[in-house]
Amino acid sequence: MAGDGPGAVTQHVAATGTTVNGRRLELVTGDITHQSVDAIGNAANSALRGGGGVDGAIHRAAGPGLLDELVSRYPSGTPTGTAADTNAHGLSARWILHAVGPIWRGGSHGEAEHLAGAYRSCLELCDQLGARSLALPAISMGIYGYPPAEGARTAIRTVGEHLRADTSLEVVRFVLFSEETHAHFAAALVEELEGGPDAGGASSSA
Numbered sequence: 001m002a003g004d005g006p007g008a009v010t011q012h013v014a015a016t017g018t019t020v021n022g023r024r025l026e027l028v029t030g031d032i033t034h035q036s037v038d039a040i041g042n043a044a045n046s047a048l049r050g051g052g053g054v055d056g057a058i059h060r061a062a063g064p065g066l067l068d069e070l071v072s073r074y075p076s077g078t079p080t081g082t083a084a085d086t087n088a089h090g091l092s093a094r095w096i097l098h099a100v101g102p103i104w105r106g107g108s109h110g111e112a113e114h115l116a117g118a119y120r121s122c123l124e125l126c127d128q129l130g131a132r133s134l135a136l137p138a139i140s141m142g143i144y145g146y147p148p149a150e151g152a153r154t155a156i157r158t159v160g161e162h163l164r165a166d167t168s169l170e171v172v173r174f175v176l177f178s179e180e181t182h183a184h185f186a187a188a189l190v191e192e193l194e195g196g197p198d199a200g201g202a203s204s205s206a
């Protein structure tokens with residue numbers, strides 16, 4: 001909801017979260033195209049020409065100007081494990097960050113590094129752009145077949161590391177499309193940020 005600030009949860013079925021270094025890491029269930037945040041992450045492919053899943057939903061909601069911008073600014077797309085920024089067009093945000101996760105091929109083809117790289121690129125772009133709030137999907141965990149328990153741990157760990165360092169971000173919100181995916185992220189949040197010796201002072205709240 002506009003006006004509620006970056007910490008507002010605008011649409012959720014189940015919401016959980018934690019605080020890392022004074023910044024919020026939130027989990028909600030919902031449609032990422034309905035989020036009002038500075039930056040919305042997309043799970044794209046390296047051609048950056050649209051597709052199915054969350055990519056299709058974002059292109060439909062943003063309108064045809066998004067594809068035009070991608071074609072003109074990124075004629076060669078962007079490699080797996082990186083992200084590219086555009087304007088948000090019809091979405092209620094300032095930027096869309098088109099992140100390219102890996103296709104799951106069994107786990108021994110650099111998938112974890114590429115998945116972490118896709119999330120890290122979104123976080124670094126936020127710092128370059130001055131974004132204070134970011135909504136992220138479960139990159140690679142749909143059509144690209146990444147096992148969600150493992151993918152969620154990589155996603156949470158990568159965001160947790162970034163929030164512990166110097167960043168413009170005040171809120172990072174994972175917007176998960178199903179209760180099942182939300183449960184994987186909630187378990188990963190406990191394991192990666194609250195349970196282990198590397199918890200970094202995180203404190204949980206509902």
Ligand code: AR6
Nearest residue numbers: 031032043045051052053054055057140141142143144177
């Ligand atoms: N809001 C939030 N999450 C969503 C939404 C939505 N509107 N729609 C789907 N998801 P996927 P990938 C979830 O397949 O695995 C495209 O064709 C979905 O349930 O969108 O990275 C691209 O162009 C899943 O949990 O992305 C690429 O070719 C998560 O988003 C390819 O798919 C990611 O699923 C990328 O595959």
